[in-house]
Amino acid sequence: MQQGFKEMLRKAGFRATPGKVALLELLQDEVKPLTVVEIQKKLRQKQDTVTLYRSLEALTEKNLLARSELGHGHAHYELSVGKKHHHHLVCTSCERVEDFSDPSLETALIKAAKNAKAFKSINSHSLELFGLCARCS
Numbered sequence: 469m470q471q472g473f474k475e476m477l478r479k480a481g482f483r484a485t486p487g488k489v490a491l492l493e494l495l496q497d498e499v500k501p502l503t504v505v506e507i508q509k510k511l512r513q514k515q516d517t518v519t520l521y522r523s524l525e526a527l528t529e530k531n532l533l534a535r536s537e538l539g540h541g542h543a544h545y546e547l548s549v550g551k552k553h554h555h556h557l558v559c560t561s562c563e564r565v566e567d568f569s570d571p572s573l574e575t576a577l578i579k580a581a582k583n584a585k586a587f588k589s590i591n592s593h594s595l596e597l598f599g600l601c602a603r604c605s
């Protein structure tokens with residue numbers, strides 16, 4: 469897979485630095501989106517926070533990663549490339565995250581964006597639903 473990530477980075481216009489490859493590899497194994505602090509902790513080769521944050525944002529801009537807030541007021545990142553596009557259900561009690569996807573929802577969102585007056589194109593979107601998971605209710 470490492471070769472694959474290098475290739476993906478180059479295609480997106482990045483230099484395939486060990487730091488960026490490590491980020492993609494780390495997030496590949498995660499089931500839920502991670503905060504910068506969590507990523508920082510899990511990285512074997514430590515990266516300083518500013519560099520790490522810049523890399524995450526740049527990768528998100530090119531849609532290699534997806535960013536979501538999950539109602540916490542700060543960013544969480546997960547791998548987007550090679551993964552099925554999806555959205556999140558978030559438990560407000562235990563912070564459990566479940567993925568969901570629905571093609572008819574995507575159609576509705578595209579349609580809604582087309583009706584927007586001041587926007588020409590939409591490049592990405594994220595959507596979160598909040599409630600209580602089965603264990604917490």
Ligand SMILES: [Zn+2]
Nearest residue numbers: 559562601604
């Ligand atoms: Zn819960």
Ligand SMILES: [Zn+2]
Nearest residue numbers: 501546556567
């Ligand atoms: Zn997700």
Ligand SMILES: [Zn+2]
Nearest residue numbers: 553554574593
């Ligand atoms: Zn969507």
